[in-house]
Amino acid sequence: MQRRFSDYLIISLKGLAMGAADVVPGVSGGTIAFISGIYEELITSLNNINFSLFKTLKNEGFKAAWSQLNGNFLLALFVGIGISVLSLSKGLAWVLHHHPILIWSFFFGLVLASIIFIGKQIKKWNIPIIIGLIAGALVAYYITTIPSLASSNSGSLFLFLAGALAICAMILPGISGAFILVLLGAYQPVLEALNNKDIKTILIIGLGAIVGLLLFSKLLKWLFKNYHNLTLAILTGFILGSLNKIWPWKKVLSFRTNSKGEQVPFLEESISPLSFEGDNQLAIAVCLIILGFATIFILEKLGSKKQ
Numbered sequence: 362m363q364r365r366f367s368d369y370l371i372i373s374l375k376g377l378a379m380g381a382a383d384v385v386p387g388v389s390g391g392t393i394a395f396i397s398g399i400y401e402e403l404i405t406s407l408n409n410i411n412f413s414l415f416k417t418l419k420n421e422g423f424k425a426a427w428s429q430l431n432g433n434f435l436l437a438l439f440v441g442i443g444i445s446v447l448s449l450s451k452g453l454a455w456v457l458h459h460h461p462i463l464i465w466s467f468f469f470g471l472v473l474a475s476i477i478f479i480g481k482q483i484k485k486w487n488i489p490i491i492i493g494l495i496a497g498a499l500v501a502y503y504i505t506t507i508p509s510l511a512s513s514n515s516g517s518l519f520l521f522l523a524g525a526l527a528i529c530a531m532i533l534p535g536i537s538g539a540f541i542l543v544l545l546g547a548y549q550p551v552l553e554a555l556n557n558k559d560i561k562t563i564l565i566i567g568l569g570a571i572v573g574l575l576l577f578s579k580l581l582k583w584l585f586k587n588y589h590n591l592t593l594a595i596l597t598g599f600i601l602g603s604l605n606k607i608w609p610w611k612k613v614l615s616f617r618t619n620s621k622g623e624q625v626p627f628l629e630e631s632i633s634p635l636s637f638e639g640d641n642q643l644a645i646a647v648c649l650i651i652l653g654f655a656t657i658f659i660l661e662k663l664g665s666k667k668q
Contacts (some may be wrong), residue, residue: 364433368416369434369437369438369532370436370635372373372399372434372437372441373393373437373438373440373441373444374436374441374443375393375397375399375438375441376396376438376439376440376441376442376443376445377395377441377442377444377445377449378393378397378441379391379393379438379441379442379445380441380442380443380444380445380446380449381445381449381591383442383446383531383538383539384445384446384449384539388540389530389531389532389533389538389603390442390531390532391530391531391532391533391562391640392472392475392600392603393530394470395475395476395478395479395596396478396479396657400436401529401585402431402434403435403438403638404532404578404581404582404585405428405431405534405582406431406434406435407435407574407575407578408413408578408579408582409429409430409431409632410430410575412641413429414426414429415600422465436493446543447641451586460661462609462610462641462642462646463609463611463642463645463646463649465607465608465609466609466645466646466647466649466653467487467649467650467652467653468606468607468610468653469607469608469609469650469653470649470650470651470652470653470654470655470656471653471654471657472600472603472607472653473650473653473654474603474653474654474655474656474657474658475600475657476597476601477599477657478657478658479596479597479600480593480597482593483593483594483597484590485590485615486582487552489591490590490591490594491594493594493595493598493599494594494595494597494598494601495626496595496598497594497595497598497599497602498598498599498602499598499599500599501598501599501600501601501603502601502602502603502605503602505602505605505606506605515533516580517565518549519566520547520551520562520565520566520567520569521565521572522564522569523541523542523545523547523551524565524566524567524568524569524570524571524573525572525573525576526541526545526570526573527539527541527542527545527547527571527573528569528570528571528574528577529573529574529577530636532577532578532581533596533599535578551566554566575608605631605649608631609634609646609650610631610632610633610634610636610641611629611630611631611632612632612636612637612638613628613629613632615628634646
């Protein structure tokens, strides 16, 4: 696939959006990848990391191996993700803390529209497809309601497995990797390792993430190749079920202590905006939901014109 510099710049911008989503507990970077039309290319490119790639590197050199890897695409994407995580995470954390209803409203509209966008790609509807969609929605909804492990664990094997599971969630539309870390009780140890620059712990988590990413991407590629419509239906269901996590109006049921020793909301229950205690910011929230919803269709129209 021949691409210009401007094409790779757009891919990096999509990476920025994925990175921003991944640092928000409740929003998946995989959803953003799906919305922006690069999800299947991402999965295929990750699957190119195998023994055949190293054989090509040995026999034909770096240039041939880089082409086989689709390296330019992955480099542009992960540069965007890295820049986003490093530069936007603090800003997003501030907005989530001070204006949670407004930021969740925009994300809710964004994800709601993505359900329609992804669902439209299912070419044939039948009973198994509908069952897959419902099952995906129920599983995702259940995940958003279960409490985390009572205590955190900082053992090497646990952190390795936590990294593997979290990265799988990050590329799975509808499920947030950050939220999976919270559920496992690994969110605080990971944050502490990053804040304290604990290289050993970061390497263990990173190794788990790499292993999880490579293995899970192979499973997804196989599913897309053999059960394309069913896989799309299940992923659409995942996104549908995850809407509970990003519903803007919540009632806090329990708190957790973050890495700074602050009490922050942990277990929450979705409620009606009319039952919300305090300023429900309903008018602005509805406008932001509409804006998020419209953003997806604008991007889709632009993408259709470009094609």
